Amino acid sequence: MEQSTISDGSDDEFPPEKRLEAPNYRLIKAGIATIPDMETLQECVAYENAHQNRTQILRRLKWKAEELREDEE
Numbered sequence: 001m002e003q004s005t006i007s008d009g010s011d012d013e014f015p016p017e018k019r020l021e022a023p024n025y026r027l028i029k030a031g032i033a034t035i036p037d038m039e040t041l042q043e044c045v046a047y048e049n050a051h052q053n054r055t056q057i058l059r060r061l062k063w064k065a066e067e068l069r070e071d072e073e
Contacts, residue, residue: 016040016047020057032060038068 019031035041045061048054 016044017051019044020048020052028057029060032057032064035064035068038065041065041068 014031014034019035020028022028022031032044035044041061041064045058048057048061
């Protein structure tokens, strides 16, 4: 089987549940830090709202959104 090198913007190998359901907080922070784009970030926010709704994680996701917006400018 041949793997495509074209990305559609989603990171199927590292979906929101893997980023946000890590066994410890440091791994969750790392998962958030490696979010590459707003689409992935929105998926993570939706996942967190639907499953855990942890204020601290949502705050980190907000900070990541601000960082991504600054990088776009």
